[in-house]
Structure formats: structure tokens, C-alpha cells
Amino acid sequence: MYAYFKNLHYFSTECVFAPNAYRGHVRTFLKDLEKIRPASIINIIHSGESIGLKKGIKLPQKGTCSKCGFVSSQLICKACTLLAGLNKGLPKIGIGKTSKVNKALSKLTTDELIQI
Incomplete structure (x- = not known):
């Protein structure tokens, strides 16, 4: 979905095992959510893009x-x-x-x- 909205090239054929995968449930949930609120998928993508590390936080040294x-x-x-x-x-x-x-x-x- 991210690649589609960002106009990136991607392999769109679904795996034969995908219907039983957890992401199938998530996909169904997102489609149901989009029926209720059409902009929900775009809002989820924008919220993910807005997440970033705060500049004051230091990661531990390895x-x-x-x-x-x-x-x-x-x-x-x-x-x-x-x-x-x-x-x-x-x-x-x-x-x-x-x-x-x-x-x-x-x-x-x-x-x-x-x-x-």
C-alpha cells in the first residue's frame, strides 16, 4: 500500500499462502475501516511518516x-x-x-x- 501511494515499483502478485497470514486480517480490517471513513488509510500512512526520533534522545552505544x-x-x-x-x-x-x-x-x- 505504501509503495502504491508513493508510486514505487513493486511486485503485486499475492503469495498463495497470504490469505491465511495475519496481514490478511489486517487488510480486511483496513478495508472495513475505509468503508466507514474513506481517508483512513491515507491518515495511517501520514501518521507513520510523521513519526521520528526526537533530537534530544541518545541511543545506547553498542x-x-x-x-x-x-x-x-x-x-x-x-x-x-x-x-x-x-x-x-x-x-x-x-x-x-x-x-x-x-x-x-x-x-x-x-x-x-x-x-x-
Whole structure:
């Protein structure tokens, strides 16, 4: 629908499995909605185009976990934090907020952090 209204070239043949797909239900809903209010599809497209990121919001920096090496936005990823909490008998560390996790981790000594 977006490609149609933007005059983009697209492959319009429907897949044989599409009638059972969820988007078939959405398509039916949108057609029913358009019967009630003809401009509804255009309004949905315009509302999607108006959504944008605010300039004051910073996205987290992608880094790596210092323990396992997987992608994380924190020094230690949530999986390693959860495992460390379970091993230390503090399971709430892994499911708490980042500030509480950092506070709990700051209480541990360097040797304890290396063991994590």
C-alpha cells in the first residue's frame, strides 16, 4: 500500500499462502475501516511518516560484554549479570534496573568481579 501511494515499483502478485497470514486480517480490517471513513488509510500512512526520533534522545552505544564478548550496551551484559547474581545468591541483581545492578556490582571487590 505504501509503495502504491508513493508510486514505487513493486511486485503485486499475492503469495498463495497470504490469505491465511495475519496481514490478511489486517487488510480486511483496513478495508472495513475505509468503508466507514474513506481517508483512513491515507491518515495511517501520514501518521507513520510523521513519526521520528526526537533530537534530544541518545541511543545506547553498542559495545561488547567484558565477560562473554557478546554485543551489549553495558559493561557486563544482562545474561552475565543474571548468572553472576544467581551464583552469588542475589537473583534480583539480574532482573533489576541498571542503576541498582551497578550499585550492587560496585560493592563487589575486583577479585569477585573477575570470578563473575
